Amino acid sequence: MYQYSPLEESKGEIRLLELHPRDFDDDIDCSIRHATLANTLEFTALSYTWGDPKVRKAILVGGQTFEVTVNLFDALRHLRSSREMQTLWVDAVCINQGDLDERSKQVLRMRDIYTFANTVEVWLGLAEDDDCAAMALVDKLGATVSDPEESLASGFYKEYEQAFLDIFEGAEPEEVRALSQLFKRPWWTRVWVVQELTLANQQAAIVRCGEAAAPWLSFLVTAYAIESSWFIVDAIVTGVAPDDKVDAFNNGIRMAQCRRVAPTHPPFALLELLHQHRDCESTDPKDKVYGLLGVSGDVENIGITPNYDQSPEDIFTDLFEKHVLATKSLDMICAVRFPRRLEGLPSWVPDWSVDQTVPGICINDRYVGGNEFAGSPIAHFERYAASGASLPQVSFSGMHMSAAGICFGRIASLGCVDEGMTFEGVESFGRADETGKSASDSDIFDEWLNMVLDSPIWDSIAGRYGMENVLDAFCRTLVTNRNNQMMRPPEQAGTDSEVRR
Structure with missing residues (x-):
């Protein structure tokens, strides 16, 4: 069994996995080396889902047995070259998962790891029927747009919408359905992938499904292409699979929307990220918060640092108290929903481990410092503030929160919430x-x-x-x-x- 050597924190060390060249069916043979993280370091960061942690396969690391999940095993086989050494950063291997103190510290390094990586490889899993044709369809849709970055930032022209429609109408129905299914792969639902691909070099990121590969930006374009041609795509898919539902492309749109469109834009607020990605999944409920720290711009101001020794209840409670004190706002209390998974939480603390819809009234400032800045894509958002400019008077003691308020009436009747009610005007x-x-x-x-x-x-x-x-x-x-x-x-x-x- 492989034994880790401790990292030297003073040098800013990380571990890198050297994937030795072998033929596809050979044993996976690797070695680990320590390196100081810097923008001159050359390596590829892997973004993937662990899969079932109880089902594992063995690889060799430094000549010693090291067990990994089946999905990671498959990813390493497909990434491996038969001629050249591959240098990777893979969280399950490069972080000593049994050392909670190291895990807490290395989570903070992930922002820099995915930023400095030469490229990020996304592994969706092994290919199934028609997946290769669906990946080719992604390539074709992506190639339709002359400047994907600009279009993702400012919107797609009408001629693109017609081009997308033509491509879908010319494709085989099973290929279109397979394309829809690609966005239902578990990778799209994991909380960690949000920061991994948000921080990546967007132009260099690659998505792999079995032997097939396509640019990351082409996948984001494809998500919008499905949205613009939804009626025809839905008709095609339900024509071959009546019980299927075309909705997972929203996972791709969400990933596009959480990128910083321009370097001049302020970073995202942590509360907005928690709302936007609340339906994402994580093996450890603590990661519903920790997995978003790398892309939020107010983490230091709030004072949240990863600590895997704490319970989820303590982490969520600590986050609430620090967020209120740092932002001078009680907005986070609007995210409290029932039923909850963590019964030990105070009633005023949201259970972030549960996927629950948060109404629009809760979502105010998407960016640190507000939405009003040059080029803001949501400057039109109407901020809701029932208390005006007044600040909350709040104190905390154990499971209790005390807040000053003004009584202005009595509740006469209670009504229900209509989750689907919208108003165009x-x-x-x-x-x-x-x-x-x-x-x-x-x-x-x-x-x-x-x-x-x-x-x-x-x-x-x-x-x-x-x-x-x-x-x-x-x-x-x-x-x-x-x-x-x-x-x-x-x-x-x-x-x-x-x-x-």
Whole structure:
């Protein structure tokens, strides 16, 4: 069994895996060397999923047996050259996973590791039927765009949308379905891949599925190509597999959106990253936070450092307290949802280990310092701040949080949340039928609006402010005065601004 030599922290050392040249079916023979991490160091970083940790295969490291998961074993066989030594950084081997102190420290180095890597190789897994044809389709879609970086940053022209459509219509149905399935590979759902590919040299990153390979940027373009041609792609896929669903391309779009489009843009806020990637998975629940530290710009200000000796409950609680104190905001409390997996958490701390939808009201500043800067892709986002410019007065003691507040009324009724309710504009607000009841497209929304219409003081309120004004103000309140693009809907002519406030 291989025995690790400790890293010298004062030298900024990491371990690199030297993959010795062999034929494909030969035993995997490797060696490990220590190196000081710098931008002159030449190596390839591997991005992959571990797979089932209980099922392992043996490789040789320094002549000693070293067990790895089956998925990593397959990746090493396909990356290995028969003629040249390959120098890799692979987390499962290059970090002593049995040393919790080393793991905690090396996690902080991963930001630099994936930034300094000459390239990042993404391993999706072994190829299945039609996967090679699907990878060729990725290449074809990616090659359609003359400048992928520019298009991913600013949007795709109309001529590209027609070109995408032509390619899908000319492909075999099984190839299109296989393409959709590529975005359902487990790799896309893992939290660690977010920072690995966000920090990578985008032009040099490569995605592999078995023997086939395609540029990373081509995969991001393909995700948007599927979105722009969704109706035809969905029709093609369901034509050959009626129970299939074309939705996983959103994983690729999410990865495109979490890149820093320009070096002048500020880095992402940790809370926004936690919201955006809450549905990602990790073997260790602690990594739902630690896996995003490398791409967040306010980590040092918040004061979060990896510590694998702590329990997930302690990590999530510590994050909440430090985030409130650093940001002077209670926004994180909006992420609390039930049911929860970690029962030992205080009621006011989000359980980040659970995939739960966070409503748009919780998502404010995507970037550190706010969204208002030159070239911001979301400068139009309407920030919601019920307390205005006032700061919270908060203190913590064990499982208890105390916060000062103002009592301005009592809860009269409770309604349900409609997860799918969206509003393109105010024309869909406050429709009533001939009996005076709500007549929207949502039963839940009707329930909310009818609470107002059935109120014993409704007639006096409507008489004072005007029925349409009050209904409009109430509907805007339910959606925090924002439509589903996070933009403020247009004002209605003649609406009393006092009611809107």
